[in-house]
Amino acid sequence: MIPLGEAQDYVLERAFRLPEETVDITSAREQVTADAVISGELVPPFDNTAVDGYAVKAADTDGASESNEVTLEVIGVIPAGTQPDFRIENGQSAKIMTGAPLPEGADSIVMVEWTREGETKNLVRLNRSAKKGDHIRRSGEDLCPGDQVIDKGTALTPAHIGLLAGLGIYQVKTVQRPTVGIFSTGDELVEGNEPLLPGQIRDSNRFSLVALLESDGFETVDLGLIPDNEEAIETTVREGVAKCDALVTTGGVSMGDYDYVKVVLNKMGDMRWMQIAIKPAKPFAFGVVQGVPIFGLPGNPVSSMVSYLLLAKPALYKMMGRKSILPEVLHGIAADDFRRRADGKTHFVRSFFNEEKGVALLSPIGKQGSHQLSGMAEANTLSIIPDGDGVPKGNPIEYFRF
Numbered sequence: 001m002i003p004l005g006e007a008q009d010y011v012l013e014r015a016f017r018l019p020e021e022t023v024d025i026t027s028a029r030e031q032v033t034a035d036a037v038i039s040g041e042l043v044p045p046f047d048n049t050a051v052d053g054y055a056v057k058a059a060d061t062d063g064a065s066e067s068n069e070v071t072l073e074v075i076g077v078i079p080a081g082t083q084p085d086f087r088i089e090n091g092q093s094a095k096i097m098t099g100a101p102l103p104e105g106a107d108s109i110v111m112v113e114w115t116r117e118g119e120t121k122n123l124v125r126l127n128r129s130a131k132k133g134d135h136i137r138r139s140g141e142d143l144c145p146g147d148q149v150i151d152k153g154t155a156l157t158p159a160h161i162g163l164l165a166g167l168g169i170y171q172v173k174t175v176q177r178p179t180v181g182i183f184s185t186g187d188e189l190v191e192g193n194e195p196l197l198p199g200q201i202r203d204s205n206r207f208s209l210v211a212l213l214e215s216d217g218f219e220t221v222d223l224g225l226i227p228d229n230e231e232a233i234e235t236t237v238r239e240g241v242a243k244c245d246a247l248v249t250t251g252g253v254s255m256g257d258y259d260y261v262k263v264v265l266n267k268m269g270d271m272r273w274m275q276i277a278i279k280p281a282k283p284f285a286f287g288v289v290q291g292v293p294i295f296g297l298p299g300n301p302v303s304s305m306v307s308y309l310l311l312a313k314p315a316l317y318k319m320m321g322r323k324s325i326l327p328e329v330l331h332g333i334a335a336d337d338f339r340r341r342a343d344g345k346t347h348f349v350r351s352f353f354n355e356e357k358g359v360a361l362l363s364p365i366g367k368q369g370s371h372q373l374s375g376m377a378e379a380n381t382l383s384i385i386p387d388g389d390g391v392p393k394g395n396p397i398e399y400f401r402f
Helices: 004-013 160-165 205-215 230-243 260-269 301-319 372-380
Strands: 020-024 052-054 069-076 092-096 106-112 115-117 121-127 149-151 171-175 178-184 219-226 245-252 270-275 283-289 292-297 330-334 346-356 359-364 382-386 396-401
Touching: 004 283, 004 301, 020 372, 020 382, 052 121, 069 205, 121 245, 171 359, 178 205, 178 230, 205 219, 205 301, 219 230, 230 260, 230 283, 230 292, 245 301, 260 283, 260 292, 260 382, 270 292, 283 301, 292 301, 301 346, 301 372, 330 346, 346 372, 359 382
Parallel strands: 069 092, 178 219, 178 245, 245 292, 330 359
Antiparallel strands: 020 171, 052 092, 052 106, 069 121, 115 121, 270 283, 283 292, 330 396, 346 359, 346 382, 382 396
16 A cells, blocks of 8 residues: 555646636636736726715714704715716715715715705705715725736636626636546446346446536536446547546446456556555556546545545646645544544544534544445545544544535
8 A cells, every 4th residue: 555645646746737728707717827817907996985875074074963963065966887076065065876986075975874864955964973084995995006916826716707807807817627527337337217136236426526526617528337348448538538638437446357447548548556545545546548647536436536535636626727736634623532443544534524612523424434425425524534543532633624
């Protein structure tokens, strides 16, 4: 067996960054910026109000209260999207809507909730005093020309997309999003809801892995369920490398007599078949066929997901230009005993995370078998248990979310 870190290093050294492309921001979510994005504008572009209310001179509101209202003249109304053509003088105000430009002469906004109409429509009564700058959003307080808006290597979120649109940037240079082909192998696997025959099980791996890949921002190509047949597997691999940036297989990578995936991939590419000192997901394969990385994940459902999270996902993140690629290891406290026996492996225990008074509390899920996908579905974290006797309740524990 080899350490997990050695396997990760081997894979990451051979994962290449994909070319850059310019894309519309409407399709750029989760893509990674190839360059830093610099603002060319002031945001906001002008002083404006953060609330509905009245633009005033703060000095005119001194002493205003519910028992001592101050009355000001209303000389105009300023809706959002218009530019006022008047100036606020002493004793004057203007009704103003959220987002509208601040008129000249005004230095504060009184919220509409603190006002009521005066004896005539051109008068307003204020029952709260204001300070200079109240409820005013200043020009450039968010961004100025030359400010770095988004760092290179950033995976674009919905907030980034809105930020770019707000700057008038509708196309952005990114690293290409990897297209990942995936197929399952095994004569015992079937699809559909027909009653199972003796020896058959339903293929779940392909569906869970496609969901993982797409949730992590990758495009997917479902290459199907392939029988244990060298010719069929080779045809599928050739189809995959022709139209995908990477391939993920599940099943056929262990030490069995009928692991035809190993035979085919050894013939087609430069492969390394690993036994990693972890549980689950001990068997793993990685190599390159015609320039396309191939990740061979184990066939047990939980093992395939853990193998993806620890090995395939970091490499695919590197291919799409991300800066942070390995799972972020967090620190918490064991809320229950995490029992195990020494076996030379690091165990990744399916666990559930709760937070209490700012402390992360981790509890193991009952079902820990590599075939028990219901345990993985119940969990929201993988707790990292070093080789030994486990982690007793109340002790520090490392984990990562998925």
